Structures are given as structure tokens and as C-alpha cells.
Amino acid sequence: MRLIILGGAGAGKGTQAQRLSSCLSIPWISTGNILRDAVATGTKLGKQAQTFVEKGELVPDEIMIEFMRQRLLLSDVVPGWVIDGYPRTAFQAEELDFLLADLGQQLDWAIWLDVPESELEVRCLTRGLIDDQPEIIQRRIQLFQERTIPILDYYGYRQRLLLIDGVLTPEQVEQSILKKISQTAVS
Numbered sequence: 001m002r003l004i005i006l007g008g009a010g011a012g013k014g015t016q017a018q019r020l021s022s023c024l025s026i027p028w029i030s031t032g033n034i035l036r037d038a039v040a041t042g043t044k045l046g047k048q049a050q051t052f053v054e055k056g057e058l059v060p061d062e063i064m065i066e067f068m069r070q071r072l073l074l075s076d077v078v079p080g081w082v083i084d085g086y087p088r089t090a091f092q093a094e095e096l097d098f099l100l101a102d103l104g105q106q107l108d109w110a111i112w113l114d115v116p117e118s119e120l121e122v123r124c125l126t127r128g129l130i131d132d133q134p135e136i137i138q139r140r141i142q143l144f145q146e147r148t149i150p151i152l153d154y155y156g157y158r159q160r161l162l163l164i165d166g167v168l169t170p171e172q173v174e175q176s177i178l179k180k181i182s183q184t185a186v187s
Helices: 013-024 031-041 044-055 061-072 090-102 117-127 134-148 150-157 170-186
Strands: 002-006 028-030 081-084 109-114 161-165
Touching: 002 013, 002 150, 013 028, 013 081, 013 109, 013 170, 028 031, 031 044, 031 061, 031 081, 044 061, 061 090, 090 150, 109 150, 109 170, 117 134, 134 150, 150 161, 161 170
Parallel strands: 002 081, 002 109, 028 081, 109 161
Antiparallel strands: none
């Protein structure tokens, strides 16, 4: 199973990716963790991404695509994976499809965690991550609206999009995802 979790900052992407990783026995690929680790350890890509991460800006597509290429070449992802935090633009979604084709893989589902902006703000302010400052959160939400929403059209057109109410409890969201995945596998 190859899944991506989409949604705004604070939508629960990481929580659901961890849950699905455990339930489906596939690796969880957190682009936030990959970026933070690369910046902290000073890798070449980490240095290229650092300024963007610190300002709450989206890391440029070509850098993110290379991060994903490096990660998807590792052997642990052969049976499948769940990615959270990528893609964040329609261009990245298309590039991911090209990368997967090169690797002989195909995305099963893009899972959209639908959470209102006001709820995203509250969640980000209460989770306590270093980069969850009010001005950075507002910038992320603005960029999310401008660049990420078109991904819904991209995956919707390809009939690879599952819409999930992300305001439910984490357990309910997980059950809703698993139910939709199993329903679509049968039909």
C-alpha cells in the first residue's frame, strides 16, 4: 500500500501516518522529520532547505523532489509506505508520479484530512513544535491555501483521492481511512 496524507499544518497528518504505518506494517515517511534532520545534521540538501524551513516557507520543489528520491530509493519502502507532508504543490504531485513510475511503483491513495483553518491554527498553537510560532503558522496556512489546495484537483481527476473528516478524534479518523481503503479495494 502506498499512501500520502494531505492536509494543512495541524490537520493530523503525522498522527494518521504513524497510525497507518503501524496498522498496515509499512514505513512512515515524514517530510517534516526528514527536513529537520537534514537541517540539524547539515547535509547538502539540509543546508539548501534551511532558510526556507526557518521562515515557514515551502522548500523549493527541486529540493523536495530530491529528498523524496533519496528516501524512496531505500530498501525498506519496497512493500509500501505512507508519506506525510509531501507533496505540497500540484507540481510536486506530478513529479512524485514521475518518480514512482521510474521506481516501478504507483500511488494507491492521496488521503485528504479536511480541517477548517480556524481549527488548524488552534492545533498548531497547542502542539508546541519549535517552528509553530503564530506568524509562521499564519504563513503556512496562507501558502497552504495558495499552493496545496490544487492538489485535490490533481488527485481527484486521477480518482486517487479519499476525503476524510479530519475534525474527528484520531481514532475515528483512522477508522474512517481504513474503512474507505477497504471499500475501494473491494469495488
